[in-house]
Every structure is written in C-alpha cells, then in structure tokens.
Amino acid sequence: MNTADLGLPVDVPSTALFTDQYELTMLQAALKAGTAHRHSVFEVFTRRLPSGRRYGVVAGTGRVLDAVENFRFDADVLRFLRERGIVDEPTLEWLAGYRFTGDIWGYPEGEVYFPGSPVMRVEGSFAECVLLETVILSILNHDSAIAAAASRMTAAAGDRPLIEMGARRTHELAAVAASRAAYIGGFASTSDLAAGFRYNIPTVGTSAHAFTLLHDRERDAFQAQVDSLGRGTTLLVDTYDVAEAVRAAVEVAGPELGAVRIDSGDLLLVAHRVRQQLDELGAHDTRIIVTSDLDEYAIASLAAAPVDAYGVGTQLVTGSGHPTCSMVYKLVARAASERPSAPVVPVAKRSTGGKTSLGGRKWAARRLDEDGVAEAEVVGTADVPPALAGRQLLVELVKGGEVVGREPLDVVRERHAAARAGLPMSATQLSRGEPVIPTEYVHLASGS
Template sequence: MTPTSLLTDHYELTMIQAALASGHADRPCVFEAFARRLPDGRRYGVVAGIGRALEGLRDFRFGEEELAFLRETKVVDERTLEWLAGYRFSGDIWGYAEGEIYFPGSPLLVVESTFAEGVVLETMILSMLNHDSAVASAASRMTAAADGRPCIEMGSRRTHEGAAVASARAAYIAGFASTSNLEAGRRYGVPTMGTAAHSYTLLHEDEREAFANQLESLGLSTTLLVDTYDVTAAVELAVELGGPELGGVRLDSGDLVSQAHEVRRQLDGLGAKDTRIVVTSDLDEYAIAALQAAPVDAYGVGTRVVTGSGHPAAGMVYKLVSRANDEGVMEGVAKASKDKSSVGGRKYALRRRNAGGVAQAEIIGINEQPDDDGDDRQLLVPLVEKGEVVAATDAQTAKEHHEMARAELPLKALRLSHGEPAIPTRYLDDWS
C-alpha cells in the first residue's frame, strides 16, 4: 500500500488543527464536488477518476513516515498529529457513476461526514476528478467523431508519467479501444498495442530490411510504418513482403486525408483489400471528424487527448454545502463570492428523459429527491457506506456506463461546433 494522505494541500491539515481546537472538527457536514461550467463551447462533460479516488480513499492513511514529516516540518501540532494517526474515513459518499455525463452544477460527489474527515479529502479527490474528467471529456468527443472506428491512446510521452497512466484509463472509459501504455494495461486492464516507430526503420540499411525483419518477428498482423521515406514506394514494398494478408500500414505525416485515399487505392490495386490504414500525427476531435470522409480504419491520438484537447482541467470544485447548526439541525451554507458562488444544501440529481429515453434536463433537488415521472434516471449512486467502498472501481464497468449514458443524449450533444450545454440544469423549484 502507498499512502495517499500527503497528496493534499497544507491548509487542509491546518484547518483540521483549528477545528479541533475550536470543537468544530466533529460537526456533521456535507461536501459537494461540482463544476460551475463546462469548458467554453463544450456541450457535455464526462465523469472520470471516481474509481481512482475510491481506491485512493482506501489508502488514505497517515503512517509513521507521513507523521514524521509533518512533525519535523511543524505543519500541525501534536494533538492534530494524534488525530491524523487514527484517521479512517467513516462517512458516506454518493456520486455520479464513473463514465456518467455531467453538466454545470451537477452534484458529482456528495460527501457526508464530520468536517475534519471530509475536508482532508478535498485535494486528493479534486486532483483525480479534474484531470481524469478533462481527459475523458476530450476522449468522448473524439470517439463520437470517430463513429465506431477505433481510437488508440498513445500520449504517454506528452505528459507526466503518472498522468500518462491515468490518462490511458480515462480515455478507455470514454471509448478508446486501447493504449500504448503498458502500466495502464497492467494496473487497469486497458488493452495495449503498438508495433514500431521511425527509429526502427532508420536502424536498418533500408526499408526492405526493416519491413522484412518486422514481419518475420511480429507476423503478418503487424502494422508497417510507411512514411519514413516515400509513402508510395513503402506501400508497394509492404505488400510485396507481406502480401494481401498484411495487417496494416500507418501514416504519421502529410495531408492525411488525401494520403489515405491514395494509399487505399494503391493497397486495393495490389490486392491488399483487407489491409487496414492507421493514421496518427497530432490528431484531435476536429481532425478525426475531417478524416471520416477518408478510408481510415483507426486513429492514434497522443498529445491532444492527454491534455484534454485544450482544457487540461475540468474546473471542478469541492465545497461545504451543509452543516449541523448548534442545535444539531442540518442547514445549507453557500459561498456568495462574485463568479464563484455555490448553492447550499444537500443535493439529489435526476436525468429527465422523454418517453424515447432521450435526455431532456438535469434536475437537481435541494434536500429532497426529484420525482421520477417514469422515464427518468436517478444519478447519485452509493460509492462509500460507513467508510467502506461499495461501488465498482474498474475501468471496464465505467466504460460500459459511459456508452449507455452518452447514447441517451440528444444528437446535438455530439456536435463539435461551439454551443450551449446539450441539456439545461434545473433546480427543482425552477422546473415546470
């Protein structure tokens, strides 16, 4: 076990120290994670990182090394260190299932606990949700644009090594078929794939030697990279050596649309009608959409998916929305800051759908559950009960949930043009 307790901010612990001193540390509270808005022009977001956060919760412990560091650096006093030494989250957490679609104001995570137990989780939860949801939201747009053609995540070298593994998981949840990252395969069961880079071709005296050796070692199902020198000559050589059973060729530069058409005609003319064309080279959702008119069989996406396609953080926040008053009665609390306001009260959420199962609105009740008119879907599910994780944390379950949730969106949600959120967010007293 690797403790996750120091994946946090200094002030989370100093708040606990002050709350212990004032007697407020054990006051019952409700915290909520939500996004005030979607990235500019986006029509929906995708919840990811829930599974990683729940696994992180299991390992959220202050062991001897962590306590020694805090003592040596005088972050908090001895009373607080003693409290941290015995920390075990014992509350309840509700949330949107991983892979779910979200909109502005969606109560993605509801943490019911004492103040101290809940506040210390803020940074760990937000760091995972903000990163993974940004990647998954971009990845979902890409897989929607690909319209059934597989996408391969291959952005490990374009981000931090830890983020690379999390990105591969998040992209897989949002519909990517596989990743190049082996640790994501080992840790999360994401299918992995890869063949060869330009350096492999350049290692050899010529392309013929390189292709022949790759085919001999990896078999006819391999994909040959054909744009190191001359694409036309390389494709002809690839089919000469691999024959009509050659698995695929990859294009990584140039005008990919016109090149794909040219290569498809050449492959078909050489009898390799089943040989796939894989394209890479700084693709994003817009490039993938443009390539839909080309005879492309798969897309390899790197930088743009692991950086959220221009929006590397999802903008989620974690706020106290309810607390017990001096009489022990829960009451809503909220920020009123300009541009950073929040809505007080414990939230409940429902996806309003029409008779055909198409999403119409996000309905949020404050301190009460919205009524289901028979076609709707409750969004908050139990994740943690009395400190014990009760929800699935694997990527495959989240992937299946995302496929279901995206399928119920109206078609306008999948447009890549700038627009408003695909459905409105309505608080219960606003809905009619």
C-alpha cells in the first residue's frame, strides 16, 4: 500500500531542502566544469556497528523511496536559494527540472547488515545522485538506529508484546519514524496517533497519573475510566498505594479487568505482588503491563516476572545508547570522462588519516553454513561466485527514476524476524561482542 496519499500531517510535499548546502555548491561547480553528468555510483555503508552490537537492522528504506519521489525544487524553494545566493542561475535552472532518473538498489528493508554491507546503491549522473546524500543518510541513520534497538528489545521480550511509547522523548516527527522502525523491529503497537495515521500501526493507550489526580478519589477515576472505556481497559495502579489501587480496580471492574499498569518502583517485586493479589481477587486473566524506563536489559531481567507486556519509551527512541548509525554515502565509481561510452572506474578516498573506503560497485551475499545459518557477509566487486548467486542481498528499489521496491510494512516486519532468526544464536545475546558474522571481501578492486 502506498500510504503517501493518506495525506498530512506527517507528509511533506518536498524533501529537497533536507539537504546540506554543499550538495548544491558541488553541483554548481560540477555543472560549470562539465563533470556533473559523469555516470556515478554512490554506496551507503557503515565502517562499524555501534560498540558491542552484534548486527544492524536496515530501516527507513520505504521512507527513502518517499523522499526520492518528493525531491523537487518548487518555486518557493528556488526563490529561497536565489535570494540567499546559495547557487547561481544556471544551477537554479537545472534544479527547477530536477527529478531523479537513476537506479537505486539496496538491502531490502528489515534485513540485517554488518560492517561494510552496501546497504544502498544509488546510480546515475553525479549531479542527480549527489543531491540525495543528506536526506538518504538522515533517514537510514535514524530509522536503522531505532530498529536495531527495537530488535534487541523484542528478542529480550520473547513472546511478550512491546508497546512503543517514546513520542514525548524525541522530536515529534522523529517519533513517527521511530514508531515505524520499532514496528519493523517487532514491536506490537505504539502510543503515537500520528504513527497510526501515517503507517497504519496499531495504537494503544488508556490513562496517565493525571487522570487519577483529576478525580477526588482514585476509585472515582477508575470508575470513570471503566464506565467510559469498559472493563477491558488498563488501570494505572501506582499513583498512591499499589495494593489499595489493585483492590479498588478489581472492585470497580470485576475480574474481567483487562490489565493493570505499573509505572514506577521495583518492577520485579511489584509485579510479583500484584500478580498474587490479582489472583487472590479472582482476576486471573487481568494482565500486568510495566512501563518505567525500560531497555533491553531491564526487559530481560523481568523474564521470570509475571509481566504480560512492556511499554518502552526513552530507550527505544534514543536507540538504547546508540541514537544514530554511522552510515556514510560515498562515491565508489564514476565514468572516466564525459563521453557516454566512458568506462566506469572505481574511486576511493585514500588519505592516511582514516575514513578510507573501498572503491567499486559492490554486490553482497550472505553465505550459510550446512545448517542454513548465516556464517559470513560476503562483499565483492567482480563477478558473484556461483555458489552465492542465489543468496544476493541487494534488490531493485528504483528503476530509471520510478519506485519499484515499495512494500507493506508487515512484509518488512516479517522479513526482519526471519533475517534475525537466520543468524547464529549469539546474535541476540545482550552482552557486548563483535558482529555475529564476519564480513569477507572477495575479488575486490583496490581504491581508485
């Protein structure tokens, strides 16, 4: 489903200004020099995973496709660029007609990745490709960071559902993308209505402490909530005394009470006490939801506690210690000259100071062991070895400027679950470690 036509408030009509100024000044200089139309290959990759992480999760691809489609320079934007003197008139004229006409390949969204994985490849003229750098990196670096944290959390939670509720801890539109990335990583639902509106993610929510405080007695608040939302609602029981609140909750709603939520205190201890109390009151089916500054470690530590669902906020939307990825967008090959028939040659930075990269257009494949478990990420520039031909990772996303790789979010979510399940068991260990499979380079041309 193309949800872009669901409309505002989270759509933006043009993404052309989500761009660093130097993309435009490079364009201007290259147009003048006559080099702007050299056929070029840019690749997105990361040199390392966040410290201690075992795998990365590609997320944001669908949003990249939306951004590329909507990357146009309309009159307001051109007027801004002209008035600020950011680029010259020939460049403005070129921008007025801009639309991406090249090709984009990439790891399908939800797939896992490792250091050196060419997660996206953008190919076309230098001019049309260089402009997309900033917005592509913004989306992939943010969304992949959130999805990676989400994936660790869902692995830690096992079969128990996770609710994304971090909107208040991040930028209001980053929150919508975070809900989307969390869903890809296996979260069941979100508190964020905009994420429900824009991406059709299930939304949940019942009440906060303010609702209890609004009423003269806690019991009045519970009664008001049950009267309006039904006995299946979730009552928040830690505004005053938890034991009194649980008693009042079951008295008001009966044993059909849907759930109680605990948002503070020693969750392990309180969950055990509340479960015992609920059972004594006959509310055996009333669930316990916990929601207090959880991360993957806290979730794992509650595995033996009688908890039915987790709500996660801050640590999800901040990537659980790693709020961004270090993906870069590098020119790896370009035509040797302006002639249409010019061969495409690999290029790469090669100063001694670091940040070097590997030139050449790359393929990637995941090699499996005899049990079908991933054992290496194989990256190369020459021909794909026949044994790996069926395990190639990059898929076509944009062909001649037309988006061909859009897919429903549930497909992406299922792909992530399958990709993670295909890694060695230690992938989902929470302890710090190396990438769970190594990256191997084969037949790789040297830089430049």
